[in-house]
Amino acid sequence: MRDYVVEIIERTFNVAAYVATSIHDYPDVALASAVLFYWSRRASEDGLCMSAARACTLHDLIFRCAPGIVEIDPGRAVTDGARARIACQSLALELVEQSQVGICLSELDQLDLGLLETNRSMEEDDYMYSDDDEADCSDRDLDGIESEEDSLDWHPKPSSKVITKESLLLAQGEDLRRVMEFLKLKEQHARTLLIHHRWDVDKLFAVLVDKGKDQLFAEAGVTVLECKSYAASLFSPTVACNICMEDICANEVTVMDCSHCFCNNCWTEHFIVKINEGQSRRIRCMEHKCNAICDEAAIRNLVSARDPELAERFERFLLESYIDDNKMVKWCPSVPHCGNAIRVENDEYCEVECACGLQFCFRCSSEAHSPCSCLMWELWAKKCKDESETVNWMTVHTKPCPKCHKPVEKNGGCNLVSCICGQPFCWLCGGATGKNHTWTSISGHSCGRYKEDKEQSAERAKKDLYRYMHYHNRHKAHTDSFKLESRLKELIKDKISISESKNINYIDYTWVTNGLYRLFRSRRVLSYSYPFAYYMFGNDLFKDEMADEKKRELKKNLFEDQQERLESNVEKLSKSLEQQFDELTEEAVMAMRAEVINLSVHIDGICKKMYECIENDLLGSLEQAIHNISPYKSEGVERASELSVFTRDPSQCFLQLNSSLKGETMEPGRSSSGSPSFEKGCSSRKRGRREALLDLNMPARATFKSYDFNSQISHPR
C-alpha cells in the first residue's frame, strides 16, 4: 500500500516536473494537466493519505518536503489524499497558467484553485456567441451546450462548508487530529497550539519547520512533561500556597504541567476570574512570568466543582474558538441566528450560501454584493441609509476623508475640516491639506475653490446628489425586478408540471429552470454593478487614482456599454421566460427553448467579460487602493456543503469534549471504491432533473473531456 502511495505521488510529480522543465518548448500542457488530475484523483479515490510521504529530491523547485509532510510552496502542508489532490490541482493549473504567460516556475507564489475558473472560461469561449451571429443558432449547437451542462465528468466540490452546532466538534477534529498525530500530543496541547496560531495548521507546521518544536511550544505556552513532579507534596503533609499565603494540605493542591503548584481554592478563583473576563482560551499559570497555559482538564474539574454552569461556558468557549479565532471560519450572519458557521477553504474573498439559505459575503458578512468591493458596499449601504433619512436631500452633510474614507461632518462655516483620523482636508474639493489655515487660505493647498461661494457649493451638492440618485435608482430598479422575478419560480414550476402531464412524450424542461437561474444571477450582477460604478467612477474613493478625466470618461463609457448590453439581454431573457409555454405548440416551445438557452449562454459570457474588465482594467489598474471582489461564478453563489471530514478511522479522534456527540456526528470510514467528492458529483447530477428548481447552484457546464489515460500511463492495479 505504502509503495503504491509513493508511486502515485511520484507519477504526479513526474508529470509536474515534465511540464515544469519543458515549458519553453510549448509542451502539451492540456494533456499534462489532465494527467495530473487523473493521478491525483486516483490517489484521493483510493483514500490514500500521504502521512508516509518521504523527502522529495526531485522537485525541490516546487515542493519543500519534510519527513511526514509534503509542503507545497509557500507553506502549504499536505498530509492526506484530499490535500494532495488540491495541491496537484492547483499545481497543474498553475503550470498551465505559467506556461501560457511564460513566467518561470520559480516565481510561483500563490497557488489558487480559483484559476480553475479561468481555464474553464477559456474553453467556454468556443461556445460563445458574438453579437453578430447571435440569432443564428442551430439545434446541433444547442444540444451540444445542453449536454455540456449535464455531463459532469468532474467539477470541484464546494470548497466552503457549513458547520452546525453538531458538527463543530467534528470540524475541528481533523485539525486537532493532524496536530496530535504529528506531534504526538494530547488533545489539550494540540488545541492550545492551534488557538495560538488561530487554527492555521499550515502556519503551525511552518513555525515547526522554521523554529523547531521547543520554540513552537514555548511561544504557545505548551509544556509537555515526561512525568509530573510531585516532589513538594511527597515529603511534607502541607504545602505553602503562595497566593493565599496559607499552608494547605498536600491533597488540596494542584500542580500544573509547568510544575507550579498552588492550592485548589486559589486555582479555582483564578480560573473563574479569567473565564468571566472571556479569556477561556488562554488561561495562563498564576506564577509571575510563567507563560504556560493551564491544563484544560484541570480547569474543567476545578471549576465544575464550584460552578457547573461556568464550566459549561468554558467548554463552549473552547469549542467556539474554532470559529471565533479562525480567519477561515465565520458565523452565518442570519437574524435570528441559524446557529451555523461557514468555513471556506482557499480565499476569504468569496460569497457563500449557508444551509439556512442566507447568501452573504464571507469577508464582510453583509449581503452578497459582488462586483462591489466590501468597502464600496459598506459605503453604499451607509449612504443609502443616510440619504433616505435626510429629509432634505439637498443638504449633503458629510464628505469622505481623503485618507480613511470615513464620512466627515462639516460643522461651522470654515471650509477646512478635519477627520477623526487627524487628516485635515478641504471641504470644497475633498483634497488633503496641511493643518494651518486662515479664513482665506489653507496652507499646503491651493485648489482655487476655497473662496467658492455658497451658491456654487450648493450647486455641487445638487450635482453630487443627482449623480447618486442616478445610480441608486438603477440599483433599486434591478433589485425590485429581482424580487418580482423570484415569484416566477413558482409559476414556472406549475407550468412545467402542466406541460409534463400533457405530454406523453417526455420533454426535458431543465432549460427553463436553468434559464431562470441565469436570470436571477445576472440580475444580481446587474443590480450590484451600479453601486460599483458609482464608486469606481466617482470621487469618493478614487479621486486621485482616476485623476485623468478623459481616461476616466473612456473607462466609464466602456463599462456602461457592457452594462447596457447585459441589461438589454437580461430584460430579453426575463420576457422570454414569462411566456406561457404550457400553452404553446411543441414547435413554439422549441423556439422558446432555443431563445432561452441562447440568451443564457450569451449573458453568462457578458457577465464574465464584465468581471474581467472590473478585475483587470478597473480595480486592477488602481495604484494605491486595493479592492478585491468575489470572483464571478457562472454557477452562482456557492452553497456551502455539509461538513464531511476525511476520517480514516473514527476511533483515532480522542475528542474529550462533548463525547456524547461523537457517535452521531463522526463520519463512518470511507468506502474504498470512491471518494466523497465524486459521490457528491453523482448525486447532484441525479438530482439535476428532479430537484432542479430547488438548486440555485446547478453546475452550468463541465469542462474536462474524458480522456483515455490508460493508453498513456499504465495503472499498477
Added chain:
Amino acid sequence: MLDLSRVQKELMDCNRDKDISGISVELRGDDLSRLFGTISGPIATPYEGGTFRIDIHLTDEYPFEPPKMQFMTKVWHPNISSQNGAICLDILKDQWSPALTIKTALLSLQALLSAPEPDDPQDAVVAQQYLRDYPTFVGTARYWTETFAKRASVGIEEKVQKLVEMGFPEDLVRKSLDKVGGDENMALEKLCSG
C-alpha cells in the same frame, strides 16, 4: 470576595522593613480595600528626596485581579500621567500574576521611577520631552519633585493654616490631613464631602 487574611499578611510583611525598602502601605480608612502606599524617590534620579504617595484600590477579586494604583503625588514621568497620576505598567495590567503582591507592585513602581520606558508612554507630552530634550525633562521632573513630593513632609502647619482660612474648624482639618497623609487636596475633598 477580597481575601482579607492575605491583605493583612501583606500589610504586616510590607511594613516590617519599610525603612530599608523605602516602601510602606497604610490603611486609608477602616476598609481593607482602600490603601495608600508610599515610595521614596530613587537615589540619583530627578525624583530623589521626594516621597510619592500612591492610591491603592483592591477589587473583590484581588489577588486574582491586579490592584488599581494611581499616583496621588504629582510626578513628571513618561509612564505616569501628569494630569491624573494614572500609571502605565504592564504588571498592573495584563502581566499581573496572583503571585505578585502590593509590595512587589510598589517596588516595580520605584523601579519605573529610575528607569522610564518612553516607548510605551502614558503621557505623550512628557515622553516627547524625555526623548527630545532630556535636560529640560530632568529639570521639570526635579522641579515637580521639589514642589509636590516634598511638601507633604514639610509645612504641615501651613496647610492647616490654609484650610482653616477656608473656614473649616482646626481640629477637623488636622484630623482630615492626618487621615489622608498630609495631602492638601484630598483633605479638602474629605472636608467638603462632610
